[in-house]
Amino acid sequence: MTTRTSILLVEDDAEINQLITQYLEKHDMDVVAVSNSDAMDTALSSRAFDLLLLDLNLPGEDGFSICRRVRAQQTLPIIIVTAKGEDVDKILGLEMGADDYVVKPFNSRELLARIRAVLRRAETRNRVGAGLPRQTYHFAGWRIELLSREVVSPKGIKVAMTGAEFDLLHALCENPNRILTRDQLINLTHGPTSGPFERSVDVLISRLRQKLEKDPKNPVIILTVRSEGYMFAASVTRS
Incomplete structure (x- = not known):
């Protein structure tokens, strides 16, 4: 049995709560709905x-804070679903570690598609971490552990990465010495989407360089090709 x-689902609007819950349950998903961080x-x-x-x-702790806190504790995939549609909010959500960002009002079919896309990417990461070969990358003295999602410097120091930063670094390691457009990097990390996600690539590249x-x-590792x-x-190299 599958x-x-x-x-x-963390949503304090009862109507939206019910809408999302009923739709996802019709598509073979179990939903636990709550209204606050506690x-x-x-x-x-x-x-x-x-x-x-x-x-x-949300009442009490806001969603950005929750996203950052959850991401620091575990690798649970996160999709932000909110009425905040400004580019700056979307970029901030990705920087806090969200895997995707959906703006209200939304099409239920689009939400389902984005959930499935994020889950597919998470499944791929889990398969890599379950013991498949090539789960460690080495470059310029750095070590990237896919199983633990750790980044270790040439001095042996673990460097903290957000989920978005790690996924982008993973995509770059998979495609060394190859020019990747912003759209290609978006597809490799967030799936096919547009708008502020293109700008978020530039932000994440800057953070990785730091x-x-x-x-x-x-920079000598991550180069900009005009x-x-x-x-x-x-x-x-991989091991």
């Missing part, structure tokens, strides 16, 4: 979930 996908923490401590759907405008490069203003995109210029 195990149903388990969704934790109830979310209780639910997370009591069972495992496959994905978190998170509103931003963490990986000796001189972020004159009018084309970016290239990961390091020699990458």
Whole structure:
């Protein structure tokens, strides 16, 4: 018997709560709906979930804070579902570690498609971490552990990465010495989408350079190719 996908929904609007719950349950997903961070923490401590759907405008702790906190504690996929549609909010949500961002009002079929896309990417990461070969990358003295999602510097120091930063670094390591456009990087990390996600690539590249490069203003690992995109210029080996 196939195990149903388990969704934790954090949404304080009762009508939207019911709408999302009923639609996803019709598509073979189990939904636990709560309205604030305290109830979310209780639910997370009591069972495992496959994905978190998170509103931003919540009573008490806001969604950005929740996203950052959950991402620091675990790799649970997170999709923000909110009425905040400004580009700056979308980019901030991705920087906090969200895997995707859906703006209200939304089409239920689009939400379902985005959930499935995020779950597919998470499944791929889990398969890699379950013991398949090539789960460690090495470049310029750095080590990337896919199983634990750890990034270790040449000095042996673990460098903290958000989920979005790690996924982008993973995509770059998979495609060394190849020019990748912003659209290609979006497809490799967030799936086919547009708008602020393109700008978020530039933000994430800048953040990776701050963490990986000796001189972020004159990078030698992640190069900008004018009018084309970016290239990961390091020699990458796998073990």
